[in-house]
Amino acid sequence: MRNTFIKLWVLLVAAVLSTNVMAQSANVLRYPINIDPEHLNPFTADTIAISRILSNVYEGLLGYDPRTGDIVPQLAESYTITEDEAGRQVYTFNLRRGVLFHNLASVPLEKREVTAEDILWNYMTALSGDEGISVQAGTLDAILGAAAYTAGEADTVEGLEVVDDYTFKITLEQPDRLFAINGMIAIASPEAYERLGDAFNSTPVGTGPFQFVEWLREDRLVLERNPDYYEASLPLVDGIRFINYADPNTALLDYREGNLDFLFAFPSGQLNAIKAEFPNDFNEKPGLHLRYWGFNMNNGFFAENPLVRQAFAHALDTVTAWDILAEGARFPATLGILPPSMPASNPSVTYSFDLARAAELLAEAGFPNGEGMPEVKISLLAAIASEPQVVLWQQALESLGVKVVFDVQDGSTYWNSIVQDDAMIFINGWAAGLVDPSDVFDFLILEGRGSMRYNNPAVNELLRAARVEMDEAAREALYQQAHDLVMADVPMIPSAYSKVLWLQKPYIEGFEPGGGGTHTARLKFVSINR
């Protein structure tokens, strides 16, 4: 009996060890994620969690290299921009031949080449408005006739045309220099979409370097190499295993034990310790995310008191908050609202930490030592309420005589309160995907679109002009002017620019994310060289 027990124990240990050996010897990336994608439907709302997965499964006509900012060919091997007789911009895409849709074991379909009809179907579906919460349609507004089609006023989209099997034309209502980036959508298999129905939300079928294998929610999502990928030498690994870690501590423990190839989310307060423990694995580069404090510019006290806004900006000590107290987790925002790697990111007006100047401005505004000012309610998102800048700013404002109350809310109510008019000041962030000022200004500033609802006609005019200006220098000058005006108005106080931080094992090569975050790295170029 005792011998049998020992044998069973030995067999069990051997089984466990052999499982570990298999997992480590496979040429599969073990990639931690801290949140599951909400779904895998490319036609509906896009989040970082979704695009991290889908950017490996789907491709568009053109792609974007996040490292260089270059437009790269994907399903279209080339394209031209011309003008039609009405002076409208026309993009003509020449499709790559021999690109096949994925053929999944779970969704066996006849192997079929992608043609221009498929491209048309995808654009029409994205514009149809039938796909629930869709943000895609907004990026495609520039296409001639798109808005009328989405609104149900037309049966076709005038600006979309199949010339032949391998040529597809898109005509724009007005020139858009970023259409080659923002106007590109993921191309999905129409047959898979029809056949899968609801399951299309969790079973992506595209043409990208990796194809879908399985998704066990809150556990793992597995992709495998697409054997028919048009670049035969890519991808360089056999697959990717996205492993969900709700707790960054757990991910760190698994990374330490060699069960993960990367670590992207660090437990709070452990950045310096992690740097010290993994000096060779640690990587850092400037990011494109902006953390800021927004003022309610629609109505209320701050909308009417620009000098007080300036005083508040001078009271925020971003250098101490981020460089010292937050262990350098972000760069202090000492410039403007554009991350420093962007053109026009150095405005003529900035607000360095200067309490004396802040006191002067308050007095000038008619509130010496904060007298006569209402109690200031600042809305905080619970997930980031513990950032050191919060306490630091509160102390500085109270030293100026301003009474500050923080209202900490979770995600279910926070957005509600800042979207409505409840918040006087709120914390927020914006992650640009492109190294281009439009990716910040068009979402936060233009026509009051950001939660500040800052709407300055002079700024709007400059931004609209920049959007269609094809000359780089002239465009940068327009953005510079807009940036100066915005900073003088202070609808928001820039607090920090992100750093893209991650650990990767020394045997990983080719992992090169862009400033948008680690999710932008193109995993088809990543290899494991143990």
Added chain:
Amino acid sequence: MTKYIARRVLQMIPTLLIIFTVIFVLRYLMPGDPLKATLGEEYNRLDPATIARLEEELGINRPFLVQYFDHLGRMLRLDLGRSFIERQPVIDIIGYRLPRTLQLMLGGIAVGLLIGIPAGVISALRQYSWLDHTLMVIALIGLSMPVFWQGLMAQLLLTQSTTGIKIFPVAGFGDGDPWYMVLPSLVLGTNLSAVVARITRTSMLEVKGQDYLKTARAKGLTNRVVLFRHHMRNAMLPIVTIVGLQFGGIMGGALVTETIFNWPGLGRVIVTAIQRLDTPVILGVLTMGALTFMVANLITDLIYALIDPRIRYN
């Protein structure tokens, strides 16, 4: 017995209806708007027509009673609706996760009983000995430690070669490999084992002086037979009661354990659903949780009858 079970099952229907109504009202009273919670700032950039269309699709623009009866009607047809966020049927979300949560809970209960009962019995048999005192101090420590702390300590000591011994995997479901279940079950079952140990000890001591035990011994039965057939069996009822009552606590503990050990169960999905005001998921998961709790209580009552032949439900 069958009649009793049928009656209890029928009683569950109004109870579930009340629970469903309470959950629905609380969800309705929660501040926030599902669309804004889902879209965040993106909401600002949508035109009013799109917002109206999305509200119509999600059904959140209808009056309270219409929404209530719509959800209730679907629930009665066993159609739990479709998640606002995950865009898949709620029944699939629950069907995938509930078995995993139950698996973890059963593991925790097994650990609780396997450690708690022997510890309680030994303590009672060796009352006031050093062994009794040591076991009860350990039980007190087990009771006092929060689950998340136990989880972190267990990971540091039993999964890491640098800070302890690497015996178990750090986390994950491991495709159902039982080895992955051991550590989360140990963590989840520790609190229960401490409770069970203390209850077992008390219950065993209460029974210890009873006449029927003296009679059993006088008949010449061995210590083992007396212990297992007469002493423990009579002491078992309070233990079954406490496990039944602790079921809800174990469910709550499972939700924390799932997060620490990356266990794909209901805990994580309900937290996300509440944060994003995903009404169909909130209603479906909580109602299903309540149903599970009621079934567990029914099973507890049925076990009474198995242990004590004097209890007959008919």
